[in-house]
Amino acid sequence: MTRKSVHSIDVARLAGVSRSAVSRAFTDGASISESKRLRIFEAAKQLGYRPNAIARSLITSRSNLIGLLLADLKNPFYSNVLDLLCQKIQRSGRGTLLFSCEYADPETMLSNLLSYQVDAVLMTAATLSAGLVEQCERFGKPLVVINKYTESAGISCVSCDNVASGQLVAGHLVARDSRRIGYIAGSQSTLSSRDRERGFIDGLRERGRDLYARDVGYYTYQGGIEAARRVLSLLPRPDAIFCANDAMACAVIDVARSEFGIRVPDDLGVVGFDNNPSSAANAYDLTTVDQNIDDLTTAAMNILLSELEAPSKGARQVVVPGRLVIRSSSRR
Amino acid sequence: MTRKSVHSIDVARLAGVSRSAVSRAFTDGASISESKRLRIFEAAKQLGYRPNAIARSLITSRSNLIGLLLADLKNPFYSNVLDLLCQKIQRSGRGTLLFSCEYADPETMLSNLLSYQVDAVLMTAATLSAGLVEQCERFGKPLVVINKYTESAGISCVSCDNVASGQLVAGHLVARDSRRIGYIAGSQSTLSSRDRERGFIDGLRERGRDLYARDVGYYTYQGGIEAARRVLSLLPRPDAIFCANDAMACAVIDVARSEFGIRVPDDLGVVGFDNNPSSAANAYDLTTVDQNIDDLTTAAMNILLSELEAPSKGARQVVVPGRLVIRSSSRR
DNA sequence: CTGAAAGCGCTTACAG
């Protein structure tokens, strides 16, 4: 049953040509007569032949594979990023080799990726260790990082303009005349949360306000629940809270309504970050910052592709503006 | 800068052995003395060598890659499935080659997968066409389908027990004494939605009830909104609605509360399917059926791995029971 | 246990 698989030589015989010709028929821009190419395609179709991408990779030293290093796929932000990246990689005629850093060492996963000779690496997981960067450099593979950057390093990275987005939110909350304004951070260690906070605080200061309260929710719904309980226990109560992501913002709304009897937005304005699809649902109708994932992933792919064509152009940094989406959770 | 990459011959020279020995050092169970293996590892580490997985694949005709054919990654159910599969594939010492069928022809994507000589194929996307099955068979690659099965075909598939789960929900709603019970289907064409409906209706009948209303929401929040508007306009109104997934169930709750002033669960019990993380949030606190994704993906991997060890055992079908998670959206 | 040699399936200068 497991029939012997078909190779270029089989196609060559059937079409009455050489293996070289078969190879050329499947190579864009190779010099081969149109009639011969057609004859070969005919034979190939009849036999169900497609070139072995593994053998091709070995000889051309281009695998046409992009390596992805991800984590936290339960978070809709990351799964949406993956979705778009995967589609864009496909559209470029390549394939996606995926490794998750959840419960796995990022350097080992990168090493796996590189052993498959991926042409380039995209990552959103893990903080950018020196080892990761060095490994990519040693293999001469372009590395593009999405939304997880270090301040240092000459690494190409694409991220949302977290500082400016924080400022946007500050402007919005001041405009609605919130007085006691809180911030719930994602985690202390991520630059994205710190940048959002920095922009937010700067934005408040510029408008003559100070941060009234601050807590940490670790980017999770449950963490948000606990932070919300602490922050909403303050007296006088905050009248607006900005959260570093949507999951925590939804938690704040839930705690406010069900445990404190606080009306949202009347007594409390709430703003999130990410614009997750579910944040738009009526029950939350959450004001949030859209990170423009489509632009983010397009920018990442553009860097990657141009780096593949002409390597070593040096690192590029792209910052994509965030878009404030005002919904009823912060109306007044 | 792009330093010449290091190959087994370089390691061999440094360690003073043959290339064969280097290869054996990196092959589990190959006969090589322990001292030599250590010496080789030493040299390899010094040079930063790892065997080229592409070359290895070519010669062994095993790529250690599992091909995934997915779609609808925006749906948390599928992104959670991907997350678990990817981790389990990694843990088996393999890698994940991912293609999305969103806006792409499934047969072409499968062909891409096969051109990379994946050892097996897992799919949740697309309905199982004859072409897909035939292609896998011709290449002698095991194929396991998750939650998208046809009634025919001798294909290994793993799915939630949709019929029994529908019955569970029926039992629950009758027990809470709902009288006018509705069902909102996912789509007519998916067997999963039809099976849930069949089990549900059977379960109602067994308890002497009939379905009071029925509509279709295409598995989306927006589709659920529209279906909810129609179903909730019926007079007398339904007093319970079972939806084929959580997104539609949340839509029903939102429409009931904000457009009809209906109290959930007091005036209307709502039950979903999937147990998405966000369905547990206070605002919905949704009763739902958990598909046990962890069991589902484990079962799929088990079939795959045993098929890789001893091919052609014939198709296996695994049905994983669903678990009814009762929350406040259906309490009385 | 060990090394020399053949070969995995392809592509690509090279010479015509």
Next chain:
DNA sequence: CTGAAAGCGCTTACAG
């Protein structure tokens, strides 16, 4: 445009 030949980096009988 075309084919014969070399070679991509590895693994694995084979003989010792």
